[in-house]
Every structure is written in structure tokens, then in C-alpha cells.
Amino acid sequence: MSSVDQVIGFSIVVFFVVLVFVFSSKSIRTRFPVTFRKIEPINRLKKAIGVAVEDGSRLHVSLGSAQLVDPSNTSALIGLNTLQRVGQLTSTSDLPPICTTGSGSLLLLSQDTLKRISKETNTQAFYDPNHATMAGATPFSYAIGTTEAIQNCEVSGNILLGNFGTEAGLLSDSIGKSGISIAGSDSITAQSIFYATTPDTLIGEEVFALPAYLAVSPKHQASLRVEDVFRMIVAGAIILGAILTAVGVL
């Protein structure tokens, strides 16, 4: 990384942090309330959460098989956020959500998340560490283990959020047979497979917008706004670069 790249990278991070704090301040939120565009899969997820509470069924969250030390783990962290929010919203039901992963570090975090939800919602009686499992150590064994978990626990809805490879095909085939299914990934391969096989697929940045739509915290909504600001800056830079290249300046 050259020194110019380092300065640009550091400036972006600092600018991003500052904007997140600015947009999450109460004065900005009340003066400029957040308006979200409609994302159908997320609307259906909200309905699925409501249905799960009403009919006393269970939701399943799967976090993919990326390791926590991989750069591709961020979508799994979004999955953990979603697990937390789904757990909070379904706490009035007798059946807390179950979680499957293909990675040991994500297993520990998901067990921790379920434990935290049970403490926050005073539902320790329903907490079971076996509600979060590592379904398999390799991508395919993870897909097969997850299929078995879906069948055994009789879930009414599935949320697949994380880093998946081609095993997404096997997973989406099995989730298609058990109620509503929402799938999203940071991987292009998994996104295209999910799009072809699952009616409700989150594409690109929609995955990362999910916690803001589920109203996890004001910081999530603020970071979504900052993402929009940065997207406009990057799009402007790309268009400007293309024009300058076309006229021979660059």
C-alpha cells in the first residue's frame, strides 16, 4: 500500500466514523427522520417474525461457513445482528430461534448472542446452548447438517445471512421446503444462486441494510445513511474518471 493509499484509507475511515456519530445524534434524527425504500424480502421477514410469534413456531438463522478471521465474515456479523433482533422480537414465543454455522468462532458468538437475548428478555428458561450448532466443518457437510437441523426443529422460516459458496444451492433447496426463506450473502456466487433458487434474496448492500430495517439501533440507521453518502461519492468519482478518461485527461 503506497503512502497516498494509506492517507486516503485512513481519511475514509475517520470521515465515516464522524458521519456515523453525526447522523446518529438525536437532533439530526428528529430534524431529518430516516426514510427507507421498500425491500420486499425484508417486509416478508418482518411478517414471518410476526407469524412465528403468533403460531408459536421457530425461526432458523444460518451464518455461513466463513471464519471470523476471514475478510468475508462481515455478512455473518450482520447475520448475528439479525439473530439478536429476531430473538428479541420472538421472545414472547416459547420457541427461541435456532442458529447453524459452519465455523467454530461463529458458533461461540451465536451461542453468546442467544444467551444474551435470554438475559435481556428474561427468558433464561428457554435458553439451550444446543440451539446454536456448527452443522459441519466443511462447506458441504455444513449444508447437509443445516438441512437436517431445519427438518428436525420444524422451523417455519429461514434466514441465511453469511458467506456461502456453491453449497448455497443445496441450502436453498432445503429451505424452500420449510416456510418463508430470506437469503443474502457478500459472495457473488451465493447471491446469484440464491437469486435463482429463492424468492426472497437480498442483493449487494441490502444484506448490510437489514439491521437498520429491523431497527437494531440508531447507529445502524446512521451507518446506512453514511453508506448512501459514500456510494454517491464513489459513483461520482467513477463517472468523473470515465469522462476524464474518454477526453484523454487520465
Add this chain to the structure above:
Amino acid sequence: MKSPLSLIIVITTGVIILLGYFVPSSALAEIRSPMLSWAVTLSGVAGLVAIIHLIFRVHWGKLKKEGSKQWFSLVVVVIFLITLGAGLFLEPTNPVFQKIVTYVQVPIESTLLAILAITLSFSSLILLQNQRNWMGITFFVTVIVFLILNSGLLSFTDQIPVLRNLLSGLQMIPGAGARGIVLGVALGSLATGIRILIGSDRPYNG
């Protein structure tokens, strides 16, 4: 009340690792490298914990339950113990041990890959049932067009400069689309990382 200790550790570690990327300092590099090694080691230990949990809590628990599926769990536990024993006795680098593992794992995973191929072929047939909108139709048409383009059926166009340039331009479209999606993913990843760094997202207890 939540203890701020874990939050302080997370923020301090995150800031040190992040600064290590942007500030060329040997002192930071000396702190950052062992921290990253610890993370890798801890990740390995977490994997071991997860496997023990899978075998001795999940499958062992299923063995105690009545039902036809308990035999699958018995097979998993027995095979795990045999593999563990062989690995400890022969060592993982031993060619005999590697052959035993490979001769079981490769055929099973190849079978799953074959099932995946059939599943995806079938899914492509019912694609328009899942996505009944203009995006779904665009996706379907694009798949067909690029299957034809990449199949080599149009190799004769190499002789016709106009068609060759047109097809070469078309081949750039998937890359441009993927770049747009990756851009959104990169911004989302940045936002997620920053939320953890400032302590807003806490995927851990404490």
C-alpha cells in the same frame, strides 16, 4: 450493568490493528503481528470447541433419543472416534492417514457436488416461478445469452471484426455488474467494521 472491560479490549485491539494498516510504524507492526497470530490460534481453538460440541452434545444427545435417525448419529460418533484415533496414532501428515480421510471425504463431497449440479439445473428451469418480475426475466435472459456466448458456439465471429468487437463489449457487462455489487458489499463491510470498532455492534457478551 455491563462491564466495559470487553468493550475497551475490543476497541483498543481494533484501533491498533487498523492503525497498523495505515501508519507505517515498526512499533505498531510488532504489536499487530502477534495479535493477529493470537486471533488465528483462537479461531482454531474455537473450531475444536465447535467439533467437540457437535459430536458430544448434538450427536451424543441424539443417540439418547428414540428414532430412526439416531443411527446416523452413531455412525458420525464412531467414525469421528476412529478418525481421531488414527490421526493421533499415525499423525495427520502420515500418507496412510491422509489416504483414509481422502478416500472417504472426496467421494462423498463429489456425490454432493453432483447433487448440487442437478439441483441448480432444476432451479434454473423454475427460475421464473421464483422471480416473476422484470428483474427475474432479465436474469433469465442474461443467463441464456452468456451461456451461448461462453459455449464457443459463436467462435466463427472471430473472423468478423464488427461482431468480434460487439461480443467483446458484451463480455464486459457481467464484470461491470459484479463491480457494482462488490462496491455495495465493500461499503456495507466498512460500515459493519466501524460499528464494531466504535462499540455500537457487540456480537459478544460482557
